[in-house]
Amino acid sequence: MKAEARDLIAAMPLPAVLIRWDERIDAANSEAVALLGEGLEERHFITVLRQPVLLDAIEGTLRDGAPRKTRYLTSDGRQDTTFDVACRAVTLDRGPGVLLTFADVTQMEQAGQMRRDFVANVSHELRTPLTALLGFIETLRGPAREDAVARERFLEIMGNEAGRMERLVGDLLSLSRLEAEERVRPTEPVDLPELLRSVLSGLAPVAEEAGVALIPELPGDVLEIAGDADQLRQVVVNLVENAVKYSGRGAQVTLRLSEPAYHPRLRAEGVEIEVIDTGPGFDPLHIPRLTERFYRVDSHRSREMGGTGLGLAIVKHIVNRHRGRLRIESTPGKGSTFRVILPLRAAPPRGEDA
Numbered sequence: 464m465k466a467e468a469r470d471l472i473a474a475m476p477l478p479a480v481l482i483r484w485d486e487r488i489d490a491a492n493s494e495a496v497a498l499l500g501e502g503l504e505e506r507h508f509i510t511v512l513r514q515p516v517l518l519d520a521i522e523g524t525l526r527d528g529a530p531r532k533t534r535y536l537t538s539d540g541r542q543d544t545t546f547d548v549a550c551r552a553v554t555l556d557r558g559p560g561v562l563l564t565f566a567d568v569t570q571m572e573q574a575g576q577m578r579r580d581f582v583a584n585v586s587h588e589l590r591t592p593l594t595a596l597l598g599f600i601e602t603l604r605g606p607a608r609e610d611a612v613a614r615e616r617f618l619e620i621m622g623n624e625a626g627r628m629e630r631l632v633g634d635l636l637s638l639s640r641l642e643a644e645e646r647v648r649p650t651e652p653v654d655l656p657e658l659l660r661s662v663l664s665g666l667a668p669v670a671e672e673a674g675v676a677l678i679p680e681l682p683g684d685v686l687e688i689a690g691d692a693d694q695l696r697q698v699v700v701n702l703v704e705n706a707v708k709y710s711g712r713g714a715q716v717t718l719r720l721s722e723p724a725y726h727p728r729l730r731a732e733g734v735e736i737e738v739i740d741t742g743p744g745f746d747p748l749h750i751p752r753l754t755e756r757f758y759r760v761d762s763h764r765s766r767e768m769g770g771t772g773l774g775l776a777i778v779k780h781i782v783n784r785h786r787g788r789l790r791i792e793s794t795p796g797k798g799s800t801f802r803v804i805l806p807l808r809a810a811p812p813r814g815e816d817a
């Protein structure tokens with residue numbers, strides 16, 4: 464092949480392979496070598512690209528010159544990857560050829576899959592309380608029509624189920640708002656000890672009812688950080704509520720705020736908010752997935768307690784928006800610690816990078 468054509472293939476930013484009329488590979492760029500392996504030139508394309516749909520497409524284009532599109536599935540060692548492959552006819556010096564280009568569409572596929580999973584999850588989460596409501600309406604119209612005691616009980620359950628649906632919709636809305644503004648870093652001054660104290664007093668009745676002791680370990684002085692007060696309150700409420708909810712009677716939940724210190728992970732000065740419980744804990748294998756929407760360690764227990772499974776997803780988004788970090792540790796039988804590290808200031812001092 465001519466040198467210019469080889470240069471053109473080499474200059475293409477996508478994996479590209481040129482196949483000749485004699486079904487051998489004429490040229491391949493370094494992206495193609497990374498994808499398909501070394502020593503491609505002069506090999507028969509069947510020995511390199513072993514996937515039947517792709518082979519059919521190449522043969523078809525070699526035969527009739529019509530462009531074709533197909534898929535190539537492979538694995539980069541860590542995850543499955545999907546390529547859209549375009550087969551285009553080209554005219555070479557001594558006959559027809561086919562130019563293959565590979566476009567990595569793995570992320571698009573994943574985003575599509577996530578969207579489908581999300582819709583399926585939301586529908587499922589809404590359907591459960593909805594089915595219960597419809598069932599009770601049916602019962603109230605029929606068998607329980609004249610039974611005042613049953614009616615009261617059913618109405619209470621219906622109230623709970625409707626409340627759960629309302630919370631779910633509210634949480635979904637705040638998640639989508641959070642996603643929309645995640646890039647905008649909040650800057651209002653927030654007095655953290657004050658905020659934490661007010662969360663604790665708000666949750667005191669809940670903790671008391673659950674038989675859980677709330678223990679504050681907060682500095683007495685004002686400690687201001689740049690943030691969004693409502694969102695930070697939401698973070699602490701979600702974490703403390705979880706600790707109270709899942710720890711059970713007799714447990715202790717400590718809410719601790721550290722003094723400001725340099726945090727290497729933030730490369731800046733920051734503070735740590737820790738929510739430490741003496742509850743049942745969970746297997747650390749759950750930790751990487753815990754902040755996914757609707758992920759629950761024990762889904763039966765969470766649903767029973769009216770949980771939507773969105774609490775930690777919301778926490779994660781808010782912490783991200785504040786350019787902070789969320790760290791989770793847990794030991795089965797001992798308890799869990801949820802640690803939020805927040806930078807003290809919104810903007811790094813001049814001369815440092817973000």
Ligand SMILES: Nc1ncnc2c1ncn2[C@@H]1O[C@H](COP(=O)(O)OP(=O)(O)OP(=O)(O)O)[C@@H](O)[C@H]1O
Pocket residue numbers: 634701705706707709710740742743744745753758759760761762765766769770771772773774775776799
């Ligand atoms: N302190 C904790 N101890 C034990 N398990 C916990 C703790 N915090 C969270 N979990 C587990 O993590 C799961 C996810 O928590 P998350 O707050 O996201 O959802 P939820 O509490 O089920 O529902 P929501 O908070 O939306 O009402 C919980 O279902 C629970 O299994």
Ligand SMILES: [Mg+2]
Pocket residue numbers: 701704705770774775
């Ligand atoms: Mg929760």
